[in-house]
Structure formats: C-alpha cells, structure tokens
Amino acid sequence: MEKTSTDAFPSTMNSSEKQETVCIFGTGDFGRSLALKMLQCDYSIVFGSRNPLRSSLLPNGAEVLSYSEAAQKSDIIILAVHREHYEFLKELTEVLKGKILVDISNNLKINQYPESNAEYLAQLVPGAHVVKAFNTISAWALQSGALDANRQVFVCGNDSKAKQRVMDIVRTLGLTPLDQGSLMAAKEIENYPLQLFPMWKFPFYLSAILCVFFFFYCIIRDIIYPYVNGKKDSTFRLAISIPNRIFPIAALTLLALVYLPGVIAAILQLYRGTKYRRFPDWLDHWMLCRKQLGLVALGFAFLHVLYTLVIPIRYYVRWTLKNRTITQAKAKTEDPFSTSTAWLNDSYIALGILGFFLFVLLGITSLPSVSNMVNWREFRFVQSKLGYLTLILCTAHTMVYGGKRFLSPSSLRWYLPSAYVIALIIPCTVLVIKFILILPCIDKTLARIRQGWERNSKQTSNGQHLKQSSIYLDSQL
Ligand SMILES: Cc1cc2nc3c(=O)[nH]c(=O)nc-3n(C[C@H](O)[C@H](O)[C@H](O)COP(=O)(O)OP(=O)(O)OC[C@H]3O[C@@H](n4cnc5c(N)ncnc54)[C@H](O)[C@@H]3O)c2cc1C
Ligand SMILES: NC(=O)C1=CN([C@@H]2O[C@H](COP(=O)(O)OP(=O)(O)OC[C@H]3O[C@@H](n4cnc5c(N)ncnc54)[C@H](OP(=O)(O)O)[C@@H]3O)[C@@H](O)[C@H]2O)C=CC1
Ligand code: HEM
Ligand SMILES: [Fe+3]
Missing domain, CATH: 3.40.50.720 (NAD(P)-binding Rossmann-like Domain)
Structure with a gap:
C-alpha cells in the first residue's frame, strides 16, 4: 500500500x-x-x-x-x-x-x-x-x-x-x-x-500428563501390588497418600523443567559458539513460559505441604502407631532409638521447609508489584541463583527422604522403583549439567559468548545477527 x-x-x-x-x-x-x-x-x-x-x-x-x-x-x-x-x-x-x-x-x-x-x-x-x-x-x-x-x-x-x-x-x-x-x-x-491463557497452556498440559502418569504408577505400586500379593485393600490411599506423592513429584519435576531450558540453551550456545542464532521454536516457547511453569510448580508444592500437615491426624497413621505400641507392649520389646534415623528424618523435613520457603520467595518476587521494585540484576539474582538453591534443597529433601531405602532392591515392586526415584531423574540431570557448566573453563567460554564473542566470527557478518527473543523476559515480568 x-x-x-x-x-x-x-x-x-x-x-x-x-x-x-x-x-x-x-x-x-x-x-x-x-x-x-x-x-x-x-x-x-x-x-x-x-x-x-x-x-x-x-x-x-x-x-x-x-x-x-x-x-x-x-x-x-x-x-x-x-x-x-x-x-x-x-x-x-x-x-x-x-x-x-x-x-x-x-x-x-x-x-x-x-x-x-x-x-x-x-x-x-x-x-x-x-x-x-x-x-x-x-x-x-x-x-x-x-x-x-x-x-x-x-x-x-x-x-x-x-x-x-x-x-x-x-x-x-x-x-x-x-x-x-x-x-x-x-x-x-x-x-x-x-487465545485462552496462551502462556499457561504448556504448563497445564505438562502437569496434567505428569499427574496422570504418576497417578497410574502409584496405583500399580501402592494399590494393585498389595492387593495381588496380600489381598490387602489399600484403596483409602487414593484420598491422601497418593495425592501426597503425585503433587510433590509434580512440583519437583516442574521446578526442574523451569531450569532445564536454561542449561539446554547454554549447551546450544557453547556448541554453536555464538549467541546470535535463534533457538529452535520449542526452546523459545519453553523459555517464555518458565514463569508459568514455576508458578504451577509452586501450587503443587503448596498442596504437598497442606497434605503433609494433616498426616498426624489421619486415622491410618494413628492406628498404625497405636497398633505398633500395643504389639510391642505385648511382646515386651521396644524399638531402639536410632540416632541416624532421627537425623535423616529431621534433615529431610528441614530441607523441605527451607526449599518451600525459597519457593514461596520466588513466587513473591514474580508478583509485578514486587518485581517492579527490584532492578534487572536483583531480579535475575533471585530468580536464577535462589531458584537453583530451591531446586537443590527440594532435590536433597527428596533424596534424604528416600534415605536408606533409596535405590535398595527391597523397595522394588514388580521391578518398579519408588515414584520419587523416577521424580529425581530430571532434577539431578539439570543439577549435574549446571554443575558442569559452572566449571571455570566452561563458564568463561559461555560468559564470553554471552557478551557477544563468536568462535567463527569471520564467517558471520554483524549485519546478519539475529537476537534470541527468549532470553529477554522483561516484557513478561
Ligand atoms: C515460583 C516461581 C516464579 C517464577 N517467576 C518468574 C518470573 O516472574 N519471571 C521470569 O522470567 N521467570 C520466573 N520464573 C522462572 C525462572 O525462575 C526464571 O526464568 C529464571 O531466570 C531462570 O533461571 P536460569 O538461570 O535458567 O536463567 P536464564 O535466563 O536461562 O539464564 C541462564 C544464565 O545465562 C545468563 N544469561 C542469560 N541470558 C543472557 C544474556 N543475554 N547475556 C548474558 N548472559 C545471559 C544468566 O546470567 C544466567 O546465569 C519463576 C520460577 C518459579 C519457580
Ligand atoms: N462488543 C464488544 O465487546 C467488542 C466488539 N468488538 C468489535 O466491534 C464490532 C462491533 O461489535 P458489536 O458492537 O458488539 O456488534 P453489534 O452487533 O452490537 O453492532 C454492530 C453494528 O454494525 C452495524 N451494521 C452495519 N451493517 C450491518 C449489517 N449489514 N448487519 C448488521 N449490522 C450492521 C449496525 O449498526 P446500525 O444499525 O447503526 O447500522 C450494528 O449495530 C465487531 O467487529 C466486534 O468484533 C471489538 C471488541 C469488543
Ligand atoms: C514445608 C515444607 C515441606 C515439608 C514439611 C515436607 C514434608 C514431606 C514429608 C513428610 C514427606 C513424606 C511424605 C510421606 O511420607 O508420604 C515428603 C515427601 C516428599 N516431598 Fe516434601 N515437604 C516439604 C516441601 C517440599 C517441596 C517444596 C518439595 C518439592 C518441590 C517436596 C518434594 C517432596 C517429594 C518429591 C517427596 C516424595 C514423595 C513420595 O514419593 O512419597 N517437598 N515431604
Ligand atoms: Fe495508504
């Protein structure tokens, strides 16, 4: 025109x-x-x-x-x-x-x-x-x-x-x-x-897939297995025990998926030797909905905490305790106090509490009224550094919860490991790669690439540079 x-x-x-x-x-x-x-x-x-x-x-x-x-x-x-x-x-x-x-x-x-x-x-x-x-x-x-x-x-x-x-x-x-x-x-x-909540679609579908997968996984391990092996009716677990497995597992997995695209992007940049090439569309989109992924993860963490708070008032828990006491009294035996178990138990709960505290802090800083008060560097510090600390604490919480049973063959049911063992795969992968990426020699190269240095700078002319849209998340904040 x-x-x-x-x-x-x-x-x-x-x-x-x-x-x-x-x-x-x-x-x-x-x-x-x-x-x-x-x-x-x-x-x-x-x-x-x-x-x-x-x-x-x-x-x-x-x-x-x-x-x-x-x-x-x-x-x-x-x-x-x-x-x-x-x-x-x-x-x-x-x-x-x-x-x-x-x-x-x-x-x-x-x-x-x-x-x-x-x-x-x-x-x-x-x-x-x-x-x-x-x-x-x-x-x-x-x-x-x-x-x-x-x-x-x-x-x-x-x-x-x-x-x-x-x-x-x-x-x-x-x-x-x-x-x-x-x-x-x-x-x-x-x-x-x-468009209906465009940025929320991917997080919602992903959490739905995770929940459905772990729901069936837990049904097989916690309901069908005890029934087939001991004719025990464990269906009551559907109300609290199983949700209290699915929700924390979803929270941990989604939290890891918030930080996974960052490490994939870093690997891509290292491999390409430049930051001036566009990321593939899927990675771009994934990067742009990390805030929403994180907030959905926080929602699941909240549910886990609420379900955990009610554990002591559950009939099943009170019955088990009472029954064990009576059995021990009748047999005139008692459980010896295990300092190592006490340590493991207190540690995993403490790690969970600290992880949850930082998780909530991340959620609070993502509120526009708060993020508008901090500058870009401060926001990145909270989101990136404290975010990784949250992931470390939550992963450690789950590992220590596994404690002595972790990876022990006796906890396998039909060759299936406990759900939390599977839930640890993505967080551990992200943390290991991140650890490698912050090794001084790799970190230095990555930092140079992100400052504009290019490995094959002679081949690319400056005029052809394409900025990656995904890194610049400020419009979302
Ligand atoms: C509860 C919760 C709330 C959240 N709220 C928000 C939110 O409000 N907004 C939001 O954006 N995210 C939010 N997130 C997602 C997440 O915390 C952030 O996206 C976080 O920045 C990702 O960290 P990263 O280290 O993977 O970052 P990346 O941005 O991928 O950065 C990786 C590294 O690369 C460096 N880097 C990145 N780009 C460049 C560049 N162009 N030049 C030089 N260096 C670069 C950074 O310094 C960093 O060390 C939230 C997550 C959770 C769990
Ligand atoms: N309603 C909303 O909240 C929003 C609406 N829009 C857009 O605004 C536009 C109008 O929407 P809205 O006011 O809700 O629609 P209405 O149906 O209420 O009004 C449309 C008006 O168009 C005029 N018109 C002209 N030619 C025709 C025709 N052949 N047949 C029927 N009407 C005709 C009529 O005015 P007259 O009788 O005086 O000739 C009629 O009142 C749409 O394009 C809509 O997408 C955008 C954002 C929000
Ligand atoms: C106040 C904070 C928290 C407390 C008190 C807490 C406590 C607990 C408890 C008691 C269990 C064992 C549940 C059971 O026996 O069925 C558990 C398991 C678990 N928690 Fe937490 N937790 C907290 C926060 C978190 C957070 C923030 C995450 C992750 C994002 C998390 C991830 C997990 C996972 C993955 C499991 C294993 C689930 C399973 O397979 O049974 N927890 N936590
Ligand atoms: Fe014109």
Whole structure:
C-alpha cells in the first residue's frame, strides 16, 4: 500500500478546549460504549448508521446520520461493525478517500479468514488509511470503567501519522497504546483476544500428563501390588497418600523443567559458539513460559505441604502407631532409638521447609508489584541463583527422604522403583549439567559468548545477527 501523508486533513477541532470530532460507524454495543467514553473525554461524536432515525439507546450528545453523511463530518472513522458487513463500505470509497479508518473487529475463531480483518478492509477501501486498534478492549469494560486488568490497546497501521492520531485518542481515553508496527501485525493482534491463557497452556498440559502418569504408577505400586500379593485393600490411599506423592513429584519435576531450558540453551550456545542464532521454536516457547511453569510448580508444592500437615491426624497413621505400641507392649520389646534415623528424618523435613520457603520467595518476587521494585540484576539474582538453591534443597529433601531405602532392591515392586526415584531423574540431570557448566573453563567460554564473542566470527557478518527473543523476559515480568 502506498503511503500518503495524513497532513492533508486538518484535525477538526470545535473549540479550544474541545477535542476533535470522531465518527463511529455502527450503533451496536461497542459503538455505543466507545462513544460514551469518548464523549466523557470531550470528543464530539457523529454516528453513522443504516437507520439514523430508528437508532435508540444512544449516549446523549451524539449525532446520528447516514453512513455517508457521517463520514463527511470527520477524518477519523471508527468502524464498530462486524467484518461480515464491511461490503457496504465499497460504495463509500469516494467519501472515505484519505480518511483514517479504525478497524476494531474481532473474529470468532483464530485464523477464521486467510487475511486479517484490517488488511481486508484496506483492500476494500484502498484510498483510506487503515489502523487496527481497540479490539482487545471489551464494550463492557469501556462502559463500566473496569479496565484495570488490561488497559493496553495494541495499535498497528501502515501510515505512521494516522497511527499516531489513533494512539493520541487511545491515550486521551486513559488507555495505553502499544505500537505493534505495520498492518501486517493485525492478524496477530486479532488473535490475542481469542487465545485462552496462551502462556499457561504448556504448563497445564505438562502437569496434567505428569499427574496422570504418576497417578497410574502409584496405583500399580501402592494399590494393585498389595492387593495381588496380600489381598490387602489399600484403596483409602487414593484420598491422601497418593495425592501426597503425585503433587510433590509434580512440583519437583516442574521446578526442574523451569531450569532445564536454561542449561539446554547454554549447551546450544557453547556448541554453536555464538549467541546470535535463534533457538529452535520449542526452546523459545519453553523459555517464555518458565514463569508459568514455576508458578504451577509452586501450587503443587503448596498442596504437598497442606497434605503433609494433616498426616498426624489421619486415622491410618494413628492406628498404625497405636497398633505398633500395643504389639510391642505385648511382646515386651521396644524399638531402639536410632540416632541416624532421627537425623535423616529431621534433615529431610528441614530441607523441605527451607526449599518451600525459597519457593514461596520466588513466587513473591514474580508478583509485578514486587518485581517492579527490584532492578534487572536483583531480579535475575533471585530468580536464577535462589531458584537453583530451591531446586537443590527440594532435590536433597527428596533424596534424604528416600534415605536408606533409596535405590535398595527391597523397595522394588514388580521391578518398579519408588515414584520419587523416577521424580529425581530430571532434577539431578539439570543439577549435574549446571554443575558442569559452572566449571571455570566452561563458564568463561559461555560468559564470553554471552557478551557477544563468536568462535567463527569471520564467517558471520554483524549485519546478519539475529537476537534470541527468549532470553529477554522483561516484557513478561
Ligand atoms: C515460583 C516461581 C516464579 C517464577 N517467576 C518468574 C518470573 O516472574 N519471571 C521470569 O522470567 N521467570 C520466573 N520464573 C522462572 C525462572 O525462575 C526464571 O526464568 C529464571 O531466570 C531462570 O533461571 P536460569 O538461570 O535458567 O536463567 P536464564 O535466563 O536461562 O539464564 C541462564 C544464565 O545465562 C545468563 N544469561 C542469560 N541470558 C543472557 C544474556 N543475554 N547475556 C548474558 N548472559 C545471559 C544468566 O546470567 C544466567 O546465569 C519463576 C520460577 C518459579 C519457580
Ligand atoms: N462488543 C464488544 O465487546 C467488542 C466488539 N468488538 C468489535 O466491534 C464490532 C462491533 O461489535 P458489536 O458492537 O458488539 O456488534 P453489534 O452487533 O452490537 O453492532 C454492530 C453494528 O454494525 C452495524 N451494521 C452495519 N451493517 C450491518 C449489517 N449489514 N448487519 C448488521 N449490522 C450492521 C449496525 O449498526 P446500525 O444499525 O447503526 O447500522 C450494528 O449495530 C465487531 O467487529 C466486534 O468484533 C471489538 C471488541 C469488543
Ligand atoms: C514445608 C515444607 C515441606 C515439608 C514439611 C515436607 C514434608 C514431606 C514429608 C513428610 C514427606 C513424606 C511424605 C510421606 O511420607 O508420604 C515428603 C515427601 C516428599 N516431598 Fe516434601 N515437604 C516439604 C516441601 C517440599 C517441596 C517444596 C518439595 C518439592 C518441590 C517436596 C518434594 C517432596 C517429594 C518429591 C517427596 C516424595 C514423595 C513420595 O514419593 O512419597 N517437598 N515431604
Ligand atoms: Fe495508504
């Protein structure tokens, strides 16, 4: 599309303090809500409607005309009409020439049409300057003022002056415009409101897979095995014992998976000898949802702690203790006190408590109100260094919990080791690789690569450098 300057049209100011006149096509929900908000901000509003005389419920102070009459009143026209009805604009091509057409439309499905609604509009009315905006704001939020959750308005368009004027309106309405570039970005902007928690999808699916896998694993080891071998009904374990295995295991595994992409990235950088090559998409995406992975892990850790707190009041636990005491009294024997067991027991619980404390600290620093108070270095220190310490403590907690039984053949059931042994595979792998990576000789090379040094620097010209998008997580914080 050719870029014509929007200087040609002067902004239609009514008086010194009054804002300009803006035309809104369509008297539906969104058109009315936007008009009300704009009138409150001192704009003059002219509606364009199929039936100017029959339009009702319109905010006081707004004028209603036919589409072509309304278009002549302003050089900014906000199109509050569904894409399916854009056809009528073809007849207005002459009137709309050189005007700013703001496309606010959304679709019902991702990629519903081959081209974005805004690009389609630009094809329909080639003489106008199409700007995409407002589609992520709901009519209800505009009217009720409940915009705290999302004040961001993504804006894109090919004519920078037209885009600037729309961004000025957005700002005047008390919203935050975010320039997303040319109209080519419209498709992505239109997809935003249709995505349901995009960054949470991977963590949720992953935790669902982990939980299902360990659920069946525990059912086999803790319920089916005792039944087959001793006709014992252990189904009551489904309520607390098994969840209190699945949840901590999920917490530990997910925590390790937060730190695994960092070490994979480091290995890739070492192997390639440069930081200027993009990571594969899967790694990029994984890196970008580490915060969400971490928070889901924290949720599971909380559940584990709650389930652990109720252990002493469980009937099964009280019965076992009482029964053992009675059996010992009858047999006139007693368990000798084992200092090493006491040490192991206290140690694993202490490690769990400390690990959980740091875990919560990580969660607190990820709250925007807290992360905004610390600078980038401090945030990285907490997230990276304390994060690894959390992983070390939680892994140690699980290992010491295994204690003397850890890897002993007697704890195998149908050749299956205890669930926590499997849960330790990923955390231990991450910690071992991290340990290797921080060995001085490797760490030095990695640090140089991350400062921009390249092993084969002669082969790559500076102009071709591609920045890795995943490392820069600041936008997420
Ligand atoms: C409860 C909880 C909450 C979390 N909240 C957040 C959150 O709010 N936000 C968030 O982003 N993550 C969050 N996370 C995820 C995680 O803690 C962070 O992503 C953490 O930074 C990952 O650490 P890393 O060492 O693997 O980091 P990486 O960023 O992968 O860094 C690895 C190493 O490379 C270095 N490095 C990385 N990039 C560069 C570069 N471009 N140049 C030079 N050196 C570089 C770093 O100094 C670091 O030593 C959370 C995790 C948990 C468990
Ligand atoms: N509602 C919301 O919360 C949001 C809506 N949007 C977008 O805003 C646009 C308008 O949405 P909304 O106001 O909810 O929709 P409505 O159905 O409430 O309003 C659409 C308006 O379009 C006009 N129109 C023009 N031609 C036709 C036609 N052939 N058939 C029917 N109506 C026509 C009508 O106005 P008239 O009768 O005056 O001609 C009608 O009132 C959509 O593109 C939507 O995706 C974006 C973000 C949020
Ligand atoms: C206040 C903090 C914590 C306490 C008091 C605690 C206590 C316990 C206890 C008592 C057990 C044994 C449960 C049983 O006998 O069934 C256990 C097991 C376990 N804990 Fe913790 N824990 C804490 C935090 C954590 C954290 C933060 C993690 C990991 C992220 C974790 C991971 C595990 C794992 C993987 C097991 C083994 C589960 C199994 O297979 O039975 N714990 N913990
Ligand atoms: Fe143009």
